Amino acid sequence: xxxxxxxxxxxxxxxxxxxxxxxxxxxxxxxxxxxxxxxxxxxxxxxxxxxxxxxxxxxxxxxxxxxxxxxxxxxxxxxxxxxxxxxxxxxxxxxxxxxxxxxxxxxxxxxxxxxxxxxxxxxxxxxxxxxxxxxxxxxxxxxxxxxxxxxxxxxxxxxxxxxxxxxxxxxxxxxxxxxxxxxxxxxxxxxxxxxxxxxxxxxxxxxxxxxxxxxxxxxxxxxxxxxxxxxxxxxxxxxxxxxxxxxxxxxxxxxxxxxxxxxxxxxxxxxxxxxxxxxxxxxxx
Numbered sequence: 346x347x348x349x350x351x352x353x354x355x356x357x358x359x360x361x362x363x364x365x366x367x368x369x370x371x372x373x374x375x376x377x378x379x380x381x382x383x384x385x386x387x388x389x390x391x392x393x394x395x396x397x398x399x400x401x402x403x404x405x406x407x408x409x410x411x412x413x414x415x416x417x418x419x420x421x422x423x424x425x426x427x428x429x430x431x432x433x434x435x436x437x438x439x440x441x442x443x444x445x446x447x448x449x450x451x452x453x454x455x456x457x458x459x460x461x462x463x464x465x466x467x468x469x470x471x472x473x474x475x476x477x478x479x480x481x482x483x484x485x486x487x488x489x490x491x492x493x494x495x496x497x498x499x500x501x502x503x504x505x506x507x508x509x510x511x512x513x514x515x516x517x518x519x520x521x522x523x524x525x526x527x528x529x530x531x532x533x534x535x536x537x538x539x540x541x542x543x544x545x546x547x548x549x550x551x552x553x554x555x556x557x558x559x560x561x562x563x564x565x566x567x568x569x570x571x572x573x574x575x576x577x578x579x580x581x582x583x584x585x586x587x588x589x590x591x592x593x594x595x596x597x598x599x600x601x602x603x604x605x606x607x608x609x610x611x612x613x614x615x616x617x618x619x620x621x622x623x624x625x626x627x628x629x630x
Contacts, residue, residue, distance in 0.1 A: 367505065367506060367511060378618070382434045384579075384583045384607055385611055386439045387581045389442075389600070389604045390408065390441075391600045393443070394442075396601065400464045415433045416433055416436075416515055420512070431615050431618075440519065441519065441522035441525070449470070449471070449472070452469035476531070479527040479531065482524035482527060500566045501566055521573055521577065525574050528577070532547070541582075544586060
């Protein structure tokens with residue numbers, strides 16, 4: 346996957362000196378915040394759909410609308426704002442959790458515990474199963490990347506500075522987070538690895554990607570997107586490990602308590618990123 350050398354989006358005015366950066370630099374802090382946001386997305390999505398018994402269908406509609414609102418705020422922003430950016434990441438993670446659950450699950454005893462026969466209002470789920478759901482989502486993600494490639498715009502996150510580029514970026518984020526949820530649930534529920542084993546497997550794969558960054562023939566932009574997808578199943582398995590019953594291999598900390606702690610951690614990281622970004626802007630003059 347070779348990235349274009351120049352931006353061809355007509356939204357960029359050729360007479361301007363530079364375009365204000367809208368997306369963050371990819372650093373270690375970026376990945377820590379991504380994992381925190383995706384883990385919170387898993388626990389918060391389960392909190393609404395399962396603990397509060399709103400169901401996958403209704404929760405998906407509500408969380409998707411929240412995603413749209415947060416995305417509009419991000420797109421209308423004139424520069425990178427950590428609170429705006431990471432709120433969209435969180436909303437895609439929450440929506441991705443329930444979208445994946447609705448696609449892959451149904452009202453059978455396998456997915457509904459304590460003898461329940463239904464969960465919330467509306468359809469209980471499509472029951473496609475994790476492999477079929479992941480295959481559909483992967484196909485959609487590849488189509489987005491194909492359109493992105495044909496548009497001639499860059500895949501490098503630091504160089505995405507146009508409305509069309511950002512729209513493609515966020516479309517890929519939403520689908521990749523939903524795909525990552527399907528992968529994480531498969532590892533946790535169907536692979537036999539359990540929550541901790543699934544998290545360790547994904548961590549190992551991410552370590553391989555870090556090693557491949559030293560290999561010149563492997564494009565870093567490709568490694569970025571693979572890592573972006575893989576951090577979602579890491580968050581999904583970690584979230585399940587925190588919240589699921591001890592009998593199922595979890596810590597049984599509950600979705601509400603786990604979500605509150607993770608939200609506090611994420612808000613702290615967002616505040617740190619906001620202060621750091623403010624200092625960087627001051628230094629740039």
